[in-house]
Amino acid sequence: RPSFVSYSPASIKSSLTSDQYKLYKLIWERFIASQMAPAEVENTTVDISGGKYIFKAYGTVVLFAGFTALYLEGVDNKDEDEGLEQSLPKLKQGDDLQEKSITEKQNFTRPPARFTEATLIRSLEELGIGRPSTYAPTISNILGKKYIESVKKILSPKELGKVVNKLMAENFEKIVDVTFTAEMEQFLDKVEEGDTDWVSVIRKFYADFEKTLKKAEAEMQHVKIAPEESDVICEKCGRNMVIRESRYGKFLACPGYPECKNTKSITVEIGVKCPMCDGQIIELKSQKGARYFGCSNHPNCKFMSWDKPTNEKCPVCGKMLLFKSINKRITKNKVCIDPECSYNKKPVKKETKKDEK
Helix, strand or coil: CCCCCCCHHHHHHHHHCCCHHHHHHHHHHHHHHCCCCCEEEEEEEEEECCCCCEEEEEEEEEEEEEHHHCCCCCCCCCCHHHHEEEEECCCCCCCCCCCCCCCCCCCCCCCCCCHHHHHHHHHHHHHHHHHHHHHHHHHHHHHHHHCCCECCCCCECHHHHHHHHHHHHCHHHHHHCCHHHHHHHHHHHHHCCCCCCCCHHHHCCCHHHHHHHHHHHHCCCCCCCCCCEEECCCCCCCCEEEEECCCCEEEEEEECCCHHHHHCCEEEEEECCCCCCCCCEEEEEEECCEEEEECCCCCCCEECCEEEEEECCCCCCCCEEEEEEEEECCEEEEEEEEEEEHCCCCCCCCCCCCCCC
C-alpha cells in the first residue's frame, strides 16, 4: 500500500522511471479504489419488437460508478472482451426506438479461458489452497516438470501434464479433489495452534491413503508418451528423427537409440544471410543452455556470434550490425561486427573551458 496517499501518481511522475510510475499508479489506484463505495450496476435485458421479429439487447446500466470511476480491473485475455455486456441507455417499457443499423452476428458458447499465472493464483486463493509463499514454487514446479507451458502468458497443458492428470484422477480421486488440500491445511493450522494432535491427523489421512497407494502400485499402468516425429531424416540410419526435451530445451534424436545415438540441435533461422558464406544465420543453444548464433553451413563455415545479427550495414565500414545483448534476451544497442570499427566507439564530448576572471 502507498505510504502516503497524498502522493498521487501524477504528482511524483517526474521523479520515477516509466516502470516505477506504472507500478506505483497500479498500487495507488487499487488501494484508493478499495476504500471507495461499491459500484451499483443494473443488468438489463431489452426485448425490441420489430414487425414479426423480436430483437434482444443485453447490457448494463451504471446507476452509481463508485470505485470504478477510478479503477476497473481489466480482463487478462483480450479475446475475452468479445461478448461482454455493453452499456445501455436508460429505457422504459413502450419507448419507440429508431433503427440505426442491424449487424448479423452468430455467437458460440466458448469454454472458460485458460489460466494465466495471475488468474491461477487468484483461483488458488478463492479455493483456500496454499499460501502466498507457496504460489510461486507451485507454478515453477509444474512448469519445470513440463506439465504445462506458458505461451504469451497463457498456461496450456502439455501431453505429459494431461497423462499425469488423467492417471491421478483415476487412482487418487480424493487427493486431486480441490477441497482436499484446503481441508488438510485447516487441520495443520489446528495442529500449529495446539488444538489438535498431529499424530491423529496423519493417522486419519494415511489409513485410507495407504490402501489407495497399494492399489495404484498394483493396477496403475506404466504409460510411455510417444515423442513428436519430425520430417528430418537421420543420415546414419534413415529414420525420421523425433523431438525430445532436455533441461536445455528441445533437440532432435534418432528413435533407434541405443543402436543409433545420432542427435541434432533444432535450428531456427532468423532471416539473416551469413556474412562469410551463402548460408543462413540460425539460432542455437550451447550445452549449458546459452543462446548464440551460427551459420547453417557449420562446420564448413565457422561464423559464430553471441549477439543477434541484423540485415543492417554499418554506416562506417559497411559490415554487419549486431544487436548488442544487454541482459539475456533484452537487446538495445546496435554495434558493428568489427570490434575495431570506429562506429562502436562512443563520441567524446568536447570540453569547453570557461573564461576565468
